[in-house]
Amino acid sequence: xxxxxxxxxxxxxxxxxxxxxxxxxxxxxxxxxxxxxxxxxxxxxxxxxxxxxxxxxxxxxxxxxxxxxxxxxxxxxxxxxxxxxxxxxxxxxxxxxxxxxxxxxxxxxxxxxxxxxxxxxxxxxxxxxxx
Numbered sequence: 001x002x003x004x005x006x007x008x009x010x011x012x013x014x015x016x017x018x019x020x021x022x023x024x025x026x027x028x029x030x031x032x033x034x035x036x037x038x039x040x041x042x043x044x045x046x047x048x049x050x051x052x053x054x055x056x057x058x059x060x061x062x063x064x065x066x067x068x069x070x071x072x073x074x075x076x077x078x079x080x081x082x083x084x085x086x087x088x089x090x091x092x093x094x095x096x097x098x099x100x101x102x103x104x105x106x107x108x109x110x111x112x113x114x115x116x117x118x119x120x121x122x123x124x125x126x127x128x129x130x131x
Contacts, residue, residue: 058123065096073127
């Protein structure tokens with residue numbers, strides 16, 4: 001199975017990503033990019049996008065990139081720094097890039113941006129590769 005087919009299959013099999021409205025934007029040898037529209041249902045009590053939503057779109061890109069090679073990989077450490085607010089009507093784009101892949105561990109960096117190109121989140125994740 002090719003990389004793009006594997007990633008597409010993984011995303012289609014993810015009910016949480018589907019519920020959030022996450023779609024696959026692009027795939028290349030070094031990255032996976034997903035997008036998600038922010039709706040009023042994604043807002044917190046202050047009217048901004050809930051941090052968990054921002055984390056979820058970054059985590060989805062991370063998970064797809066980490067599992068693109070066909071070897072099951074599970075997250076063992078993740079971090080998110082939120083740098084800019086977003087709100088309903090924004091579209092979030094999360095681009096995951098593989099930083100390092102060893103025999104049992106791999107690390108990814110995900111940048112989350114708004115439609116205007118402003119970075120709103122920096123995510124780093126490490127996976128354990130099951131062999």
